[in-house]
Amino acid sequence: MAEVLGLGEVMIRLTPPGALRLEQATTLDLDVGGAELNTLVGLSHLGVATAWLSKLPDTPLGRLIASRARAAGVDTGPVIWTPEGAPASTSSSRAAPRAGRSSTTAATRR
Numbered sequence: 001m002a003e004v005l006g007l008g009e010v011m012i013r014l015t016p017p018g019a020l021r022l023e024q025a026t027t028l029d030l031d032v033g034g035a036e037l038n039t040l041v042g043l044s045h046l047g048v049a050t051a052w053l054s055k056l057p058d059t060p061l062g063r064l065i066a067s068r069a070r071a072a073g074v075d076t077g078p079v080i081w082t083p084e085g086a087p088a089s090t091s092s093s094r095a096a097p098r099a100g101r102s103s104t105t106a107a108t109r110r
Contacts, residue, residue: 002051002075004043008036010054010065011088032068044073051075057085 011034016025040050052074056062058081065087066076 001049003049004040005051005053005078006036006040006074007053008034009088010034010037010069012061012065014089030064032065037069037074040074041069041072049075051078053078053080055080055082055085057081057087058083059086061087 010032013031013033014022014028015031016022017027017029036054037052040052044050050073052069056065056079062081066079069076
């Protein structure tokens with residue numbers, strides 16, 4: 001049984017490799033995170049039993065999110081699966097100081 005239960009949304013972050021801008025990229029790195037899930041992962045790494053309650057679409061992206069959480073030691077048993085919807089997403093570009101460009105981030109929510 002979990003010592004800590006986290007509630008909240010998670011996002012998929014799409015980031016171009018290196019210092020490329022989003023519009024220049026032909027591939028994207030995919031990461032999963034959000035304040036609540038990140039906290040649970042950190043606690044899990046410290047040996048605390050954690051579980052996460054959220055609503056995810058029963059789609060490949062939703063299953064990817066749950067899989068990443070489980071791989072980090074978070075119990076996803078409380079997750080509510082729904083046949084509709086899409087996870088929130090963000091895209092970001094890393095700063096390129098030599099090119100005079102700062103980091104950028106854009107979020108998409110449904």
